[in-house]
Amino acid sequence: MSKLELKAVSKRFGAVEIFSPLDLTVEHGEFCALVGPSGCGKSTLLRIIAGLEPPSSGKVLIDDEDVTGQEPPDRGIAMVFQSYALYPHMKVHENVGFGLRIARRSAEEIKSKVAAAAQKLRLDALLDRMPRELSGGQRQRVAIGRAITRDPRIFLLDEPLSNLDAALRGGMRVEIARLRQSLGATMIYVTHDQVEAMTLADRIVVMNKGRIEQIGAPMELYHHPANRFVASFIGSPSMNFFEADVRDGNGDELVLRLADGSDMVVDRVISPVTSGRVTLGIRPEHVELGTAAGTGNCMPGTVVVVERLGCDTLLHIDATGRPLVMRQPRDLAGIHAGERVTCRFPAEACHVFLN
Amino acid sequence: MRRHHPNISRIVIHAALFALLAVWMIPEVYMLSIGLRTPDQAFDATLMAWPLTLDNFATVIRDNAIVSFFLNSLIVTLATVAIVVACSTLFAFACAVLHLRWSLVLYATLLTTLMVPLASLVLPLAILLKTFGWVNTYAGVIFPYAALGAPFAVVVLKAFMEDSPKELFEAARVDGCNAWQTYWHVALPLIRPALVFVGIWQFIVTWNEFFLALIILTRNEVKTLTIVPMQYSGLYMANPGALFAVLTLIALPLILLYVVVQRAFVRGLLAGAVKG
Amino acid sequence: MPTLASQGETIRLQPATRRSRRFAGPWTYLFLAPAVLLFVVFIAYPIVWVACQSFFSEDRDHTASFVGLETYWAVLGDPVFWIVVRNMVLWGLITIPVQMLIGGTVAYFIERHTNAWRGFFRTMFFLPVVTSVSVISLVWVQIYAPYYGIGQEYLRHFGIIMASSPIGDPSTAIYALILVNIWQWTGFSMLMYVAGIANLPTEVLDAARVDGARGLRLAWSIIIPMLMPVTKSLLLLGIIGTLQTFPVVQLMTGGGPNHASEVFGTYVFRTSFVLGDTGKGATISVIVLVLALILSLVQIVYLGADLAPSGHKEESR
Ligand SMILES: Nc1ncnc2c1ncn2[C@@H]1O[C@H](COP(=O)(O)OP(=O)(O)OP(=O)(O)O)[C@@H](O)[C@H]1O
Numbered sequence: 016m017s018k019l020e021l022k023a024v025s026k027r028f029g030a031v032e033i034f035s036p037l038d039l040t041v042e043h044g045e046f047c048a049l050v051g052p053s054g055c056g057k058s059t060l061l062r063i064i065a066g067l068e069p070p071s072s073g074k075v076l077i078d079d080e081d082v083t084g085q086e087p088p089d090r091g092i093a094m095v096f097q098s099y100a101l102y103p104h105m106k107v108h109e110n111v112g113f114g115l116r117i118a119r120r121s122a123e124e125i126k127s128k129v130a131a132a133a134q135k136l137r138l139d140a141l142l143d144r145m146p147r148e149l150s151g152g153q154r155q156r157v158a159i160g161r162a163i164t165r166d167p168r169i170f171l172l173d174e175p176l177s178n179l180d181a182a183l184r185g186g187m188r189v190e191i192a193r194l195r196q197s198l199g200a201t202m203i204y205v206t207h208d209q210v211e212a213m214t215l216a217d218r219i220v221v222m223n224k225g226r227i228e229q230i231g232a233p234m235e236l237y238h239h240p241a242n243r244f245v246a247s248f249i250g251s252p253s254m255n256f257f258e259a260d261v262r263d264g265n266g267d268e269l270v271l272r273l274a275d276g277s278d279m280v281v282d283r284v285i286s287p288v289t290s291g292r293v294t295l296g297i298r299p300e301h302v303e304l305g306t307a308a309g310t311g312n313c314m315p316g317t318v319v320v321v322e323r324l325g326c327d328t329l330l331h332i333d334a335t336g337r338p339l340v341m342r343q344p345r346d347l348a349g350i351h352a353g354e355r356v357t358c359r360f361p362a363e364a365c366h367v368f369l370n
Numbered sequence: 371m372r373r374h375h376p377n378i379s380r381i382v383i384h385a386a387l388f389a390l391l392a393v394w395m396i397p398e399v400y401m402l403s404i405g406l407r408t409p410d411q412a413f414d415a416t417l418m419a420w421p422l423t424l425d426n427f428a429t430v431i432r433d434n435a436i437v438s439f440f441l442n443s444l445i446v447t448l449a450t451v452a453i454v455v456a457c458s459t460l461f462a463f464a465c466a467v468l469h470l471r472w473s474l475v476l477y478a479t480l481l482t483t484l485m486v487p488l489a490s491l492v493l494p495l496a497i498l499l500k501t502f503g504w505v506n507t508y509a510g511v512i513f514p515y516a517a518l519g520a521p522f523a524v525v526v527l528k529a530f531m532e533d534s535p536k537e538l539f540e541a542a543r544v545d546g547c548n549a550w551q552t553y554w555h556v557a558l559p560l561i562r563p564a565l566v567f568v569g570i571w572q573f574i575v576t577w578n579e580f581f582l583a584l585i586i587l588t589r590n591e592v593k594t595l596t597i598v599p600m601q602y603s604g605l606y607m608a609n610p611g612a613l614f615a616v617l618t619l620i621a622l623p624l625i626l627l628y629v630v631v632q633r634a635f636v637r638g639l640l641a642g643a644v645k646g
Numbered sequence: 647m648p649t650l651a652s653q654g655e656t657i658r659l660q661p662a663t664r665r666s667r668r669f670a671g672p673w674t675y676l677f678l679a680p681a682v683l684l685f686v687v688f689i690a691y692p693i694v695w696v697a698c699q700s701f702f703s704e705d706r707d708h709t710a711s712f713v714g715l716e717t718y719w720a721v722l723g724d725p726v727f728w729i730v731v732r733n734m735v736l737w738g739l740i741t742i743p744v745q746m747l748i749g750g751t752v753a754y755f756i757e758r759h760t761n762a763w764r765g766f767f768r769t770m771f772f773l774p775v776v777t778s779v780s781v782i783s784l785v786w787v788q789i790y791a792p793y794y795g796i797g798q799e800y801l802r803h804f805g806i807i808m809a810s811s812p813i814g815d816p817s818t819a820i821y822a823l824i825l826v827n828i829w830q831w832t833g834f835s836m837l838m839y840v841a842g843i844a845n846l847p848t849e850v851l852d853a854a855r856v857d858g859a860r861g862l863r864l865a866w867s868i869i870i871p872m873l874m875p876v877t878k879s880l881l882l883l884g885i886i887g888t889l890q891t892f893p894v895v896q897l898m899t900g901g902g903p904n905h906a907s908e909v910f911g912t913y914v915f916r917t918s919f920v921l922g923d924t925g926k927g928a929t930i931s932v933i934v935l936v937l938a939l940i941l942s943l944v945q946i947v948y949l950g951a952d953l954a955p956s957g958h959k960e961e962s963r
């Protein structure tokens with residue numbers, strides 16, 4: 016259980032700046048997910064925290080101690096790599112106990128710690144196998160086992176589940192949540208997968224192009240995205256966006272005019288906008304299927320594709336030239352491609368972003 | 371691996387390969403065959419002559435100190451292989467994993483050695499070794515051999531290390547290894563196929579090296595197997611049977627060794643020990 | 647760190663009491679040391695020495711006098727030098743392509759058309775490479791021998807009568823030696839191609855087969871182009887090997903008859919160690935060295951250094 020702080024950390028490779036100075040605090044025992052598109056610098060940030068990569072400027076603090084120049088083991092961190100990075104020539108128990116062996120711990124201590132880790136991760140039966148004789152999920156568990164034997168202050172996990180198939184990923188997600196509860200350690204978890212981030216994390220850090228776009232609890236990001244990037248990144252399918260002009264920003268409500276000339280009335284609590292060009296956003300699950308045209312906040316459209324997911328139905332709609340996706344928690348048996356529908360945007364569900 | 375191949379073409383191809391191999395093996399068979407002849411057949415212009423006799427082998431083993439030459443070869447070769455393997459793995463590790471500043475410049479410099487023909491080095495080496503007092507010593511050939519062999523080994527091993535996942539080395543670092551421990555516990559086991567390949571190749575090259583050995587090893591006590599056939603060709607001028615028995619004995623150790631290790635050698639080669 | 651609580655202080659003491667740890671401090675330069683040491687002492691120093699020496703001439707009383715490029719002109723004016731150059735060019739031009747052709751063909755059939763016998767063929771064709779070169783030389787002297795050698799005996803069946811040993815005839819000696827060299831080293835080319843063929847991505851071959859490429863067509867338009875890297879490495883190694891040629895020639899002809907089969911190795915050996923002319927020996931050494939460097943640079947510029955991936959290519963520009 017430890018607290019991690021990054022103070023004005025920046026990184027450049029040669030002339031290429033990967034991130035401009037950024038600050039981040041991860042509290043004791045917190046599970047923090049780092050999400051963002053590929054190449055935005057998540058792994059690099061994690062490697063800076065681990066001490067595998069020196070920051071170009073700034074400081075890394077663990078429990079208020081400046082660890083910027085220290086080696087990974089001295090920082091008390093453990094890392095699980097995306098590719099697992101199991102030593103191919105060592106058996107599972109040697110892999111798990113290698114860090115202790117290097118630290119010259121006694122044979123008994125290594126043995127008991129390896130056994131404890133194995134039990135926690137249900138690896139007991141696999142201890143004498145070589146890594147190549149394991150399945151993907153088992154390798155993943157060994158990689159985690161290797162991390163927990165070191166009793167780290169902070170766990171760093173770099174896309175630990177991305178090499179697994181969908182079913183296994185679901186199982187391992189539960190496993191990590193369980194492990195997290197039993198260890199109570201501070202964890203920093205890099206992922207592409209917003210479902211992992213939403214379900215596992217206490218807090219999510221959304222990164223883009225080396226900047227932190229927003230930090231917040233999963234539901235906070237979902238309900239109150241700070242900007243268009245976060246809004247589009249969190250939630251699936253992604254939020255619908257429309258360009259709009261502010262027509263009237265004086266009342267309790269905001270009146271926006273869309274490109275097709277229709278007006279939308281939006282709760283103004285959401286965003287303090289008074290004039291100019293903005294982007295209107297609404298999540299597919301918040302769009303309502305209207306019947307009568309003409310009642311306010313409606314947009315007519317033609318159904319292009321119907322996707323029935325079982326519990327939900329996704330409608331891909333051509334709304335006078337612009338795509339719109341809506342998600343309905345019904346099977347909508349009566350609706351087929353080609354049908355004309357009316358979509359209603361509830362005022363309280365709309366988001367407004369400055370351009 | 372091969373599927374649906376017409377049997378006829380398979381047979382034809384095998385027959386052709388065996389035929390070519392038969393021609394290819396004529397010198398080897400001829401060597402063995404002369405060694406197995408009686409004195410009055412020794413000059414027959416045939417590939418095989420019957421009956422076979424082991425007398426020549428008995429004679430030359432009784433009369434000569436082949437074993438001591440063999441030991442000399444073994445000492446020189448093993449020492450060279452050990453030095454080459456040690457130096458080149460350390461160097462390759464520093465380049466490929468530690469990315470030490472200037473290591474690539476040193477690497478490029480070292481590479482030019484690949485192209486240096488021994489012919490242009492023997493003269494200065496001979497003089498250098500004379501000033502060291504290393505003429506007619508094992509060290510006098512071991513170190514030059516190692517210096518000449520290391521660049522190729524470095525090229526092979528560096529490429530192999532660069533192809534290994536770098537997360538393994540990082541994992542070792544997170545596990546608390548310093549550079550030396552990473553080298554010893556992770557890098558060396560990881561590149562084992564390439565290491566075996568390099569070791570065997572260096573063994574073959576060193577065992578068969580002739581030029582420098584000829585110049586540096588002039589006393590019988592230190593001579594290696596490769597340079598002794600000359601003196602036997604004078605000694606057994608009139609008795610080819612004995613000469614070729616000696617030659618067979620000289621050639622045999624390395625051939626046998628290769629047959630034993632060829633599987634590991636080819637495996638290293640297939641594992642991409644040599645690029646392209 | 648301006649604001650450190652007292653608790654923070656105690657924690658900060660920890661690393662100092664721990665064994666101080668550096669993954670890669672300056673001491674890691676020791677990793678480079680052994681190889682560099684070997685290189686400097688046994689390669690670089692001799693090269694520098696020989697380069698300096700080539701500008702001096704040593705007299706009977708062991709006093710060296712500076713003669714500038716004089717020895718170079720002497721060597722270039724020596725007709726034997728030009729025989730050597732011709733022989734080396736012949737050597738390279740014949741051995742390298744022939745070895746590639748035979749080795750590549752054999753490798754192709756071994757890898758693509760045999761199964762149970764694959765290991766056997768791979769090993770057997772490689773045996774000449776591991777047979778001691780001095781043994782090989784004496785065996786071939788015997789094969790080439792007039793009257794009792796099997797070479798002339800077999801050729802007689804084809805209507806070719808050899809009156810003398812081919813290595814005793816100035817016009818054929820070099821070709822006879824080239825044949826021995828080809829015989830010895832083809833197995834090496836074969837094994838390199840074997841590795842190349844075995845490592846061809848099966849997807850590409852399958853895709854080509856789906857496209858209708860089969861047999862020779864597949865070999866010609868897919869396999870040969872994809873083996874280009876091996877061919878390039880073999881070319882580089884072949885040129886190096888050509889310049890290294892020595893034992894076969896020294897043992898079979900000694901460069902004779904009348905210098906007809908002289909190569910750089912024997913030329914240097916004779917000049918430096920038999921005739922004891924250090925200045926001229928050094929000069930020849932330098933010429934060979936420069937030639938080797940030029941050849942390999944030309945090759946790297948035109949073909950890229952495939953033996954040496956990535957880093958080397960940038961350095962050699
Ligand atoms: N050693 C390096 N030298 C130069 N650029 C690098 C280096 N390592 C990473 N980069 C660059 O830094 C950027 C961030 O890389 P990073 O690996 O952190 O991305 P990521 O967010 O982890 O992406 P992914 O989700 O695909 O893993 C990339 O544009 C990458 O090209």
Ligand SMILES: [Mg+2]
Nearest residue numbers: 057058059173
């Ligand atoms: Mg990454």
